[in-house]
Amino acid sequence: MEIAFVLEKFILVTIIFAISLVIAMYSTYAERKVAAFLQDRLGPDRAGPFGILQPLADGVKMFMKEEIVPTNSNKWLFMVGPGLAMLTACIGTAVIPWGTAIQIGERVIPLQVTDINVGLLYIFGVVSLGVYGVMIGGWASNNKYSLLSAIRAASQNISYEIAMGLSIIALLLVSGTLSLKEIVEQQHGWHWNVIYQPIGFILFLICAFAETNRAPFDLPECETELIGGYHTEYSSMKLGFYLFAEYINMFVSSAVIASLYFGGYNYPGMDWVLQHTGTTIGPLIGTLVFFIKIFAFIFFFMWVRWTIPRFRYDQLMHLGWKVLIPLAIANVIVTGVVIAIIEKF
Amino acid sequence: MEPLTNKKKVLAQKPLTFAERMYLPAITKGLSITISHFFKKEATIRYPEVEREFSTNWRGMHSLKRDEEGRERCTACGLCALSCPAEAITMIAAERKPEEKHLYREEKYAAMYEINMLRCIFCGLCEEACPKEAIYLDGPIVPSDYLRKDFIYGKDKLVEAPLTLK
Numbered sequence: 001m002e003i004a005f006v007l008e009k010f011i012l013v014t015i016i017f018a019i020s021l022v023i024a025m026y027s028t029y030a031e032r033k034v035a036a037f038l039q040d041r042l043g044p045d046r047a048g049p050f051g052i053l054q055p056l057a058d059g060v061k062m063f064m065k066e067e068i069v070p071t072n073s074n075k076w077l078f079m080v081g082p083g084l085a086m087l088t089a090c091i092g093t094a095v096i097p098w099g100t101a102i103q104i105g106e107r108v109i110p111l112q113v114t115d116i117n118v119g120l121l122y123i124f125g126v127v128s129l130g131v132y133g134v135m136i137g138g139w140a141s142n143n144k145y146s147l148l149s150a151i152r153a154a155s156q157n158i159s160y161e162i163a164m165g166l167s168i169i170a171l172l173l174v175s176g177t178l179s180l181k182e183i184v185e186q187q188h189g190w191h192w193n194v195i196y197q198p199i200g201f202i203l204f205l206i207c208a209f210a211e212t213n214r215a216p217f218d219l220p221e222c223e224t225e226l227i228g229g230y231h232t233e234y235s236s237m238k239l240g241f242y243l244f245a246e247y248i249n250m251f252v253s254s255a256v257i258a259s260l261y262f263g264g265y266n267y268p269g270m271d272w273v274l275q276h277t278g279t280t281i282g283p284l285i286g287t288l289v290f291f292i293k294i295f296a297f298i299f300f301f302m303w304v305r306w307t308i309p310r311f312r313y314d315q316l317m318h319l320g321w322k323v324l325i326p327l328a329i330a331n332v333i334v335t336g337v338v339i340a341i342i343e344k345f
Numbered sequence: 346m347e348p349l350t351n352k353k354k355v356l357a358q359k360p361l362t363f364a365e366r367m368y369l370p371a372i373t374k375g376l377s378i379t380i381s382h383f384f385k386k387e388a389t390i391r392y393p394e395v396e397r398e399f400s401t402n403w404r405g406m407h408s409l410k411r412d413e414e415g416r417e418r419c420t421a422c423g424l425c426a427l428s429c430p431a432e433a434i435t436m437i438a439a440e441r442k443p444e445e446k447h448l449y450r451e452e453k454y455a456a457m458y459e460i461n462m463l464r465c466i467f468c469g470l471c472e473e474a475c476p477k478e479a480i481y482l483d484g485p486i487v488p489s490d491y492l493r494k495d496f497i498y499g500k501d502k503l504v505e506a507p508l509t510l511k
Contacts (some may be wrong), residue, residue: 038379042389203368307379308372
């Protein structure tokens, strides 16, 4: 393995990691601003012009607070919980195709850290691992309410994973491959997958809301407001990690939805642009379009949070098992039948 | 049994229609309402750069007024202290000397006049009780401070500035 290859991957990983952290940081700012504008008020306004430096102030606050560890907690697991949540959130960014390959001089650098041919399954596995972060945090806190909330969060997560997986199966029937890069390449121009799989898209979107514990499925968080949650006993940077991991999860979910259903870095008219801007700048425009789509989805996540009241636990379970799974299975069957008919003719 | 009033309403608990069970139409309607608020003007007032106007009946900080010639109106009659429900006003009267004729209107004046702003409830009864139209509650909001003793305002803070002739 040549040194240039290792260096190139290292730089790519660092850039993607830094970008995802910065985006998560400013997602906290955007959340407060969007929430404020939807409620006819201004958001944070004082730290810097338009409150731009607010996330930095929050970061400093998180670092400076006192770190309280409960006496009877499981010390090792107490530390591992937020670390695991952050880890699974960050490694999800490794397989997302950020753009077509750019060419610098003679080297062709693909804008994707690794293109494994089971990319979608990898993302799915990472999301499933994310349940551990919540469960371990709830258990290690030695707090009955934390444990209850963690159990609810875990059961919510695993219930909605099934419907998500089934909608991905329908997508697999359409695209024929699990590799994210090839799924995105098949959506060239304006042939986005949302046209071929509208119901699959809605199902995946609902399950993404439930997987990232965002409203209206934010039962683990609402118990934070009421009694406790899986992060009651956490303070300072460990709490910061949990909250940050939620925003990075939201970013990764938006990126995955944009790649799978909305064409990733493809946009109508991209051939013309690529011809006229060459191979160094052209793909970066695609990456820019991809980020615009991601930000639109992040805005949608926040928009929905301040519109809909949250689901009760039994309503949530009913929705996940009795409504979404049959719908996802029906989606797979209909997709399969339509594809079989089309291939006949 | 006959109901005692006719105010009872029977709530119609119809089962949800298919459209309602789908949640999506209701969600779309809610989303459109929310996004319309995104583009409306915010109701926030950016204090302290922008201040909200007080109403015409506003009762703020007290001020002891002067008459047209610049002499203090207050004669330390004590009616404001008597009418104050919070017992916030105290005063010590004094006799006007001949050389002070331009400072005070009548022979009796208040040498010491103190209002405890922490006790004051800004009811305005002192303003209503004053026979000399000397005390008015037309000032701004009382600013905050650190020590209790700094909230006892004396004449230096209460008497309005002498009139300056141009």
